[in-house]
Amino acid sequence: MFSYFARLHEKFVLPIYPIVIFSYDYPQKAAENKYEIEFPDFKVLDFNYRVVQLNRLNWRDFIDQPNPVASALMAKMKIADQDRAKVKAQCLRLLVTLKLDPARMQLISGFIDTYLTLNPVEESIFRSELNTFLPQEQEDVMELVTSWMQQGIEQGIEQGIMREKNLVIRLIERKLGTIEPEIKTQIQELEIEKIEALGEAIFDFSNIEDLKSWLNR
Numbered sequence: 001m002f003s004y005f006a007r008l009h010e011k012f013v014l015p016i017y018p019i020v021i022f023s024y025d026y027p028q029k030a031a032e033n034k035y036e037i038e039f040p041d042f043k044v045l046d047f048n049y050r051v052v053q054l055n056r057l058n059w060r061d062f063i064d065q066p067n068p069v070a071s072a073l074m075a076k077m078k079i080a081d082q083d084r085a086k087v088k089a090q091c092l093r094l095l096v097t098l099k100l101d102p103a104r105m106q107l108i109s110g111f112i113d114t115y116l117t118l119n120p121v122e123e124s125i126f127r128s129e130l131n132t133f134l135p136q137e138q139e140d141v142m143e144l145v146t147s148w149m150q151q152g153i154e155q156g157i158e159q160g161i162m163r164e165k166n167l168v169i170r171l172i173e174r175k176l177g178t179i180e181p182e183i184k185t186q187i188q189e190l191e192i193e194k195i196e197a198l199g200e201a202i203f204d205f206s207n208i209e210d211l212k213s214w215l216n217r
Helices: 002-012 068-076 081-097 102-115 120-130 135-176 181-188 192-204 208-216
Strands: 019-022 034-039 042-048 050-053
Touching (some): 002 042, 068 102, 081 102, 081 120, 081 135
Parallel strands (some): 019 050
Antiparallel strands (some): 034 042
């Protein structure tokens, strides 16, 4: 913290208010908030900084604050296991009431979803909690949840395609030997239908030239 402070002060020559947010789960003991350099006869430095230690804060204290940062950081505060689903629902309720632009909404909701991933039982509790919200709040929250699901599906499809491309490359190298990086790139840029066709054509290749001819065609 002192190093960051010193660099910023040197660069901008302005007063710096040092504050750190700790988002770890453990330990829960109070974190250090000062840095000292002292000799037996002389104290050189007494540097103090503010600490926001999320695992020592109670999420209930922030539930009604109209603050997008609070809606995100509640997900990393002190939460009892039985409250996880409720906290996630309340984080999202607070978020949708702030009416942020889509980019910020997506960023913060993604943070909440990442740090409060629910198991099937908690998902059921989460949906029950949503039923207590106002109709418009329910609709807005479900729109966010639906966008996560769509993103997950799209990411899964992309990952599956990439795995298939890498498998085809490994099969080619197993039969023909190591191929040039440029050829690997060319294969990775193929559409999925062409990758499937290449996977079948591998058995007809005798050497790298056959592969190059196929790609050129």
